[in-house]
Amino acid sequence: MKVLIVDDEKHVREAIRYFVPWEKHHITDIYEATNGQEAMQIMQEHQPAIVFTDMRMPLMDGAELLEWLHTHYPNTKTIVISGYQDFNYVKPAIVFGGTDYLLKPLNSKQLIAAAEHAFKLWLDEEEGRQQAQRKNMQLNVLRPLYWDKVLSDLVAGQASFQELKHSLSEELGMPLFAAECRIAVISLQGADCRLLQRFHGDVGLTSFVLANVCNEVLAPKQIGFAFRSWQRGANLVLLFWAAVRETEVELGRINESIRQTYGVQMDMGLSLPAAFPEGLQTAFYQAGQGLNERNLLQREGRIHLYREHSEESGPARDYASEAQLDKLRVAVLSGDLDKMERVVDEWSDLLSGLPLLTESRFLQLQQEIVEVLKRWRPDEEISLDICYDSEGLFSVENWQDQFKAVIQRLFKGNTQAPDSQLVEEIRQYLHQNYARDMTLQHIAERFFISRENVSRKFKQITGENLSDYLTGLRVDKAKTLLQNTNLRLSQISELVGYEDEKYFSRVFKKSTGQTPREYRKQGESL
Template identity: 25%
Template sequence: MKKVMLVDDEILIRETIRERVDWEGAGFHYCGDASDGELALPLIEQHMPDILITDIKMPFMDGLELCAVVRQRFPQIKVIILSGYDDFHYAQTALRLGAADYCLKPFSAADLLQLLHAVSERIDREESEKRQETYTAEKLFADLCGGLINTAAAIKVADQLKLQLMTSYYAVAILTLSSTDPAKPELDPVVCSEAGRWIDQQLREQLDYFMYKRSRTETVLIIKCTALEDDSASLQARVNELQLALHAQFNCELLLSSGHVQERLQGIHISYMEAEANNIERKMLQQNKQAFLQASADDSYENVVLDRNGLLDFLKLGSPKDAPDFVRSFTARLDGVNWDSLYAYYLMHDLTLEMITAAREHFQTSHRTEDVLSELQERIKLITSHDDCQHYIVALLHQLWEWRQASTDKYSDLIHAVKLYIRQHYKDDQLSLFDISRQIAVSSSHLSKIFSQETGQTMTDYLTLIRINKAKELLKLTRYKTFEIAFQVGYKDPHYFSNLFKKVTGLTPTEYRKHSSIDQEVPVSKGEGRL
C-alpha cells in the first residue's frame, strides 16, 4: 500500500481527511500529518511517504516552499497540492516546481481518493519503466519463468531488447550438468562454461529457444514451439544423444527436467514450475539412490530384490480392497530385514520416492514432493517390524489413491469434452490427436496420457470404435455400398476400412450385413452403450 501524509494548518481539515477516508480499504496507509511545512519535514524523513498532500497557504513554511524542498531532497515523493479557486495560480506554480497534481477545495473523500489512485498508478508506471530501462535479456527470461512480469511489460522489454519473443506456444526445460568423476564431484567452472557452449551449439540445430544461466551448472531454456505438441520426448532423445560426447570431452553428464507446452507468455511460468518440480524430484531420487547404494554396500545388511514395477503398476491400476493381499505378497522378501538398519530406512525411503514420483506423473497432482515426503520420512522412522512395513505401504497407497481420485474428478469434464468432440467429428477423415488437443486447449501428449489413464483406451481406439459402430448401424439400416459407408464414417480408403472392420468385428462388412441379425454391438468404453 502507498503511504500518504497530509500537511494543512487547519486542524478541522486534517481531522476530516484522516477520519472520513477509508484508507486501508482504498489501498493506502495514512502515516501522519502536520500543521505546516517546517513540522512536516522531520516526519517526512521518518516515514518516507509515497504521496504528500499539502495545502499551499500555511504559516512558517508554506506549500510551495515545502514542495521545492521535497522535490530537491526526496524526488521520489509525489506531491498533491490543496488549493482554493482564489489560489489557483499558486497551484500552477507548484506544478512547475514538480508537484504531481492539485485538488481544488472544497472536495469530497471520493474526489481525493480518485486523485490518489491516479497518482498511485503514475508511481507504479514510473517504477515499471525504470525497471524496464535496466532490463537485460537474462532478467526478462528469469522474470517470465518466475511469473514476475506481465504480458504487456514483457513484450515492451522484448521490443527494447530486439528479441523475437512472441510465438504460439512455449515450454520450459532445465538442463543440469553434473560430474561423472567420483574423485571430482564438483565441476570446474571452465569445464561448465565450455560444456554449456557446446550443448547450446548442438541443441540450436533443432530447437528455437531463449536461455539464461540459473547457476553455474544449471541452464533454463524457454523453448518456442509452433504447435501444442509436447517436445519433451524429442528433447530428451537429443540430450541422450549428447551424453557420450559430453562424457568423453568434458567428463560430465547432462540431466533434463521439463514442463508441458503452454499457450501464451504467462504459461511460461506454469511450464517452469512443472520443470522445477521434476528437477527437485530427480535430485531427491539421485541423493537417496546414492545413500541407498552406500547402505547396500555394507555386508552387514541383507539386500533384497523387490518387484518395483509391479508396485508402481498396482499404484496406477490397483484397488483398495486388493491392497492388503498385494502388499503382503510384495513385502514377503522383507521378512528377515533388520528394521533398525540404515539399509531398511533408505530402502523404504527409496520406494516412497518412486511411488510419489509415479503418482505425481500419472495422477497430475499439484502436491509438492518435498512437502509430502517430509511427513512420510517421520513415519518411515517409526517402522520397526515387517508388520509396520506392510501397514505403512498400504497407508501410502491409500494416500496416493486419493490423488488418483482427485485426478479422476478433475479430468471428468475434459474426458467428456474429448468424447463429445470425437462423436461430433468422427466423419472427418483428417481428424487427429492434434486437432482434438488444439480444440480442447491441452497439449497432445498430456491429453493422450490423461485419456488413456482415465478410460483405459487410447483416443485412436475410441475413435475407431465410434466409427465401426456407426458403420455397423449403416450396414444394418441402409443399402449403402461399403465404399460409401467407409466415406461416411471417416475413411477415404475402402480397403483399409474393410480390413479394420474385420479386425474389430471378426467379419467383413459384407459378412456383417448378412449376419446383422445376430450381431453384438462393440462397446465404446465401459459404461457406454449405443451412440
C-alpha cells in the first residue's frame, strides 16, 4: 500500500504522518501534495491506494480531486479532512466514495481509526481483485484448451451440437441457424525447416501460435474458427460455418498471412460443402483425405480438395515394386553397404519419375521398407519420415539422404553407451514436458534410478547440471513466445512451467540479463 496526503497546510500533513501507525501496516511509501494538481501527478506516477485530502486548497480543491479520483482510480480509498462542516464539503465525500470525513483540528484516535478502516477496506477489496484476476488468468489459459477439446470431439461425432450451439454462438460468433459448413485440416509436417524449427520442433506450441494467426483472419468476419486437433491425422482444424463457397479464398488469405508472418505456406486438406451440423463428421474425414491423398510431387498449390473419385488406382507397389523390395532384401542379407546404397539411389530415381505420389501411399511404402530393415536389425529403433525442403515441399533428395543415413547407422551398429542413451531419453523427456512441474525426484522415478544418479550421469554426459539445462530450455521457449506472440507474461510464464510470474521474471533476467519485457521490447525494435 502507498499513501498520499494532500493538504496546503504543512502542520496538518506532519500531524497525519506522526499519528498514523504506518509501521504496523507495513507502509513505507508516503507522498505529499499541497493541492489537487500535484496530487494528480503523484497518482499517475505512483498510484497510491489511500488518499488523505483537504477540501479547500489552491489551484484544484478537494471536491475536484475526489471527482477525478472516482473516475480514474475508483479502487483508491479517500479520507476527507476539513476545517468545515458545511454540507457542500461533505457532499463530494459521500458522492465520490470517501470512507471518512474528519474535522480539524484532528483527533488522533479518530484519525487512526479512519486510517485503519481505509486500510482494511482496501486490503479486503484487493484480495478479491487478486482472486478474480487469478481466476481470469486460469480461465484465459484453459479456454483455448477447452475449445480445442470440445470442437475436436464435435467434428469427430463425440459431442452434442445442441448442447454447444449457444456457447458456440456467444463465444465464437457462430450463427445459430447456420445450415452449411466446410472443414480444412493442416498437418505441421510440411512446415519442417521454416516453422517447426523456429519453435524448436515443439508441435504443440507451433499449433497454438498457428491457430492464433488463422483466427486473426477469421475473427473479423466471424465465418469460422481454427483450433488444435485432439484427433489423429491433423494438427490444426479450421471449421467454416459461413461463406463456405468462398472457403478456398479465405484459406488463401490465411496461407498468405502465415507466409508474411513466418515465411512458409501450409498444405491444407479441404472438404466439400456439407450440411451443418450433421455433416461435420463427414467433412472432417474428407478434409483429412484431401490432405492424405495430395500429390507429394506437386510444386504448386497448397489447398488440396477432397476428391470423391481418386484419380489413381493400384497398390503402393505401383511406385515400389516387389522386385525393388526384393533388391533391398538381397542387399541387406549380403551385408554389402554399397549395394544397399545403390538400391536407395534406384528407388529415389523411381520416385522422382512418378507423375503422382500421394502421402498415404508413400507412408505405406515406407512401412514396408522399415519391415525389411527390422528383420535385419530387430532390436533397433527404425523409422523413415517424409522429408521436406526449406519451402515445406516434399524432397526426394532429402528422403534419399535420410534413407542412406539409416542404413549406415544400422550397418555400423549402435555404439552409443547405455548412460548416453539414458541421458538422451531424459533430455527428450524434458523437451516434451518442460511446461509441467518438474522435480529431480519426479525424473528419478520416471527412469527408475536414484536422484543422485540422475544428476551425476546427466552432468557427466552433458557437462551441465540438469536443473540448469531445464531452466535454459524454459527460457528459450519463453524467448520464442516473447518474440512471436502477444501473449501476456502471466500466460507465457504458465506455458513454460512457472506458476509465479514474478519468479519467472527473476529466472529470465538471471539467465539473459534482461527482464521479459525488456527482451520483448528489444525484439520489437529489431
